[in-house]
Amino acid sequence: xxxxxxxxxxxxxxxxxxxxxxxxxxxxxxxxxxxxxxxxxxxxxxxxxxxxxxxxxxxxxxxxxxxxxxxxxxxxxxxxxxxxxxxxxxxxxxxxxxxxxxxxxxxxxxxxxxxxxxxxxxxxxxxxxxxxxxxxxxxxxxxxxxxxxxxxxxxxxxxxxxxxxxxxxxxxxxxxxxxxxxxxxxxxxxxxxxxxxxxxxxxxxxxxxxxxxxxxxxxxxxxxxxxxxxxxxxxxxxxxxxxxxxxxxxxxxxxxxxxxxxxxxxxxxxxxxxxxxxxxxxxxxxxxxxxxxxxxxxxxxxxxxxxxxxxxxxxxxxxxxxxxxxxxxxxxxxxxxxxxxxxxxxxxxxxxxxxxxxxxx
Numbered sequence: 001x002x003x004x005x006x007x008x009x010x011x012x013x014x015x016x017x018x019x020x021x022x023x024x025x026x027x028x029x030x031x032x033x034x035x036x037x038x039x040x041x042x043x044x045x046x047x048x049x050x051x052x053x054x055x056x057x058x059x060x061x062x063x064x065x066x067x068x069x070x071x072x073x074x075x076x077x078x079x080x081x082x083x084x085x086x087x088x089x090x091x092x093x094x095x096x097x098x099x100x101x102x103x104x105x106x107x108x109x110x111x112x113x114x115x116x117x118x119x120x121x122x123x124x125x126x127x128x129x130x131x132x133x134x135x136x137x138x139x140x141x142x143x144x145x146x147x148x149x150x151x152x153x154x155x156x157x158x159x160x161x162x163x164x165x166x167x168x169x170x171x172x173x174x175x176x177x178x179x180x181x182x183x184x185x186x187x188x189x190x191x192x193x194x195x196x197x198x199x200x201x202x203x204x205x206x207x208x209x210x211x212x213x214x215x216x217x218x219x220x221x222x223x224x225x226x227x228x229x230x231x232x233x234x235x236x237x238x239x240x241x242x243x244x245x246x247x248x249x250x251x252x253x254x255x256x257x258x259x260x261x262x263x264x265x266x267x268x269x270x271x272x273x274x275x276x277x278x279x280x281x282x283x284x285x286x287x288x289x290x291x292x293x294x295x296x297x298x299x300x301x302x303x304x305x306x307x308x309x310x311x312x313x314x315x316x317x318x319x320x321x322x323x324x325x326x327x328x329x330x331x332x333x334x335x336x337x338x339x340x341x342x343x344x345x346x347x348x349x350x351x352x353x354x355x356x357x358x359x360x361x
Contacts, residue, residue, distance in 0.1 A: 025066040034062040082112040082141045083330065086156075087148040088121075092246070093302035094272065094319065095148050098170055101323025102146060109331060114142065118150055125152055130159035138165060144330035149173055151214070153180075166333035168326050174214040181333070183326045183344045185317035187217045190348030191224030191269070194297050194315050197350060198267045199232050202359035203295060207240040207265035209254045209275050218243070221271050221299060240265055251278025259286055259294070266359045267295040273302045273314055280308055280355070291357030301351050310354035317348045 031038045036055060044051045044059040051059075062068070085102050087095055099115075106113040116137070123129045133156065137145060144166040147153050151173040157180055160167040169175070169182045198206050208225050211218030222243075226236050242257065244250040251270060255278060258265055270276035276298035280290060288294050290310060298305055298314035305312040325346065329339050 025068040027068075029066055030059065030062045030068050033066060034058045080112055080141065081110075081143045081331075081334070082114055083144050083146060083327065084114045084116050084137045084142045085146045085148060086116040086118050086150060088118055088151055089149075093274070093304055094246070094300055097300075097302055097319030098148055098323040098326075101320035101325075102148075102327055103323075104320065105324040105327035109327065111327075111331065112141075114140070118147075118153075118156070121152055125155045127155065127159070130155035131162070134159040134163050134165060138163060143334040144168070146170065146326045146330055147172075149215070149217075153177070166330045168330045168333070170322055170326050171215070171217045173212065173216070175216075179342070181329060181339055181342050183322050183329065184217060184346070185322065186345045186348050187220035188224040188227070190299065190315040190317065190350075191221035191271075192228045193224075193348070193350050194299070194313075195225045195228035195269060196232075197313075197352070198269070198295060198297060198356065199228065199234070201267075201295065201356060203265075203267040204234060204359070205237070205240065205263070205265040206234075206267045206269060207258050208242065208269050208271075209251055209258075209279065210241070210243040210271040211246045211275070213243055215246075218246075218271050225269055246272045246274055248274050248278040248281070251275035252282045253278075255279040255282035256286070259283065259288060265294075267297065267356070269297045271299055273298040273300045273305045273312060276312055276314065276355075277304065277308060280312070284309075290355055293360055295356040295359070297356060305351070306353070308355070313353045313356040314351050315348050316351045318346050321346050 027038050027041055031041045034041065036059065040051060040055065041059050044056040083106055085099065089095060103113055118124055119129055119133050145160060147167065147169045149171045150169060153169055153172065154175055154177045157167050157177045169180055171184050172180060172182050195206060208222060210222050229236050240258065242254040244254060251274065255268060258268065259282065268279050270279055276296055279296050283290050283294050290296055296312065298312045301314045301316035305314045325344055329344065333339060
């Protein structure tokens with residue numbers, strides 16, 4: 001084949017041929033077009049620091065002009081796989097507990113773990129934003145995504161599905177995605193067991209301070225609380241039910257509302273340990289003794305629960321186990337296997353400490 005080179009605007013010798021479209025550009029072609037050796041081209045493409053910036057720019061320009069693509073690349077067995085774990089609030093003790101399990105399982109599976117903050121809530125529902133975010137993850141080798149209590153995840157889940165990228169949510173919030181795969185705990189059963197514990201201690205006015213109404217976990221815990229009251233023949237009093245965010249400040253505010261009312265509760269069920277910490281703080285500020293005058297119940301059994309004053313009775317959920325299960329599920333999906341269930345629930349148990357006691361007479 002006759003090949004002719006001419007100088008172009010980059011100062012490169014462009015390769016011209018009638019038969020050019022019939023074959024793929026080679027490393028030799030790039031070297032000839034940029035006027036350097038094949039070894040120099042290889043060094044430039046591999047980011048070696050013994051190639052000048054001018055030479056590297058000339059090589060890259062030749063690569064672009066010729067449409068050169070490496071003919072050899074690492075096989076799939078040699079490439080490192082990566083998972084992305086995405087969340088809204090990284091500082092939560094709950095998130096850190098689940099993340100510990102995700103990290104341990106990823107390490108055991110020799111998978112790289114990339115932590116990501118989700119796109120802004122105002123934009124993550126936009127299809128273009130979601131698709132771009134998912135494309136960015138795939139571009140760096142991500143084979144699966146795990147969302148930790150991620151709010152409004154449907155746009156990202158749809159974009160991941162379109163890109164054939166597995167997506168698993170731990171304790172989903174604000175979602176209507178029917179084919180979503182999720183991992184959680186037996187929230188309903190855990191809350192019912194906790195409420196039954198308080199009823200067994202003689203409490204009849206048991207208040208509830210819950211999390212966001214959009215959270216499926218918070219809703220299930222509320223339903224478990226109500227189911228226990230109903231089974232015991234106790235009236236569900238709407239004035240004793242509050243909701244808000246999973247945070248200490250919310251727990252403190254709602255507890256003050258309840259405890260300064262004309263007919264305060266003798267026990268407060270909190271939808272998570274952070275809310276319960278806020279309840280304990282308010283009780284202390286009001287001079288209400290726990291558990292002599294007020295029993296307080298949490299949910300999650302995060303490490304801080306054992307260090308409150310008094311130590312917190314709470315529902316234990318296996319946060320690390322949830323993280324491990326999420327990794328196992330998303331990797332199985334990445335290998336083309338279908339999950340045995342789209343909604344996996346891990347069992348909960350009651351951890352009794354010193355914040356609950358017999359109802360005051």
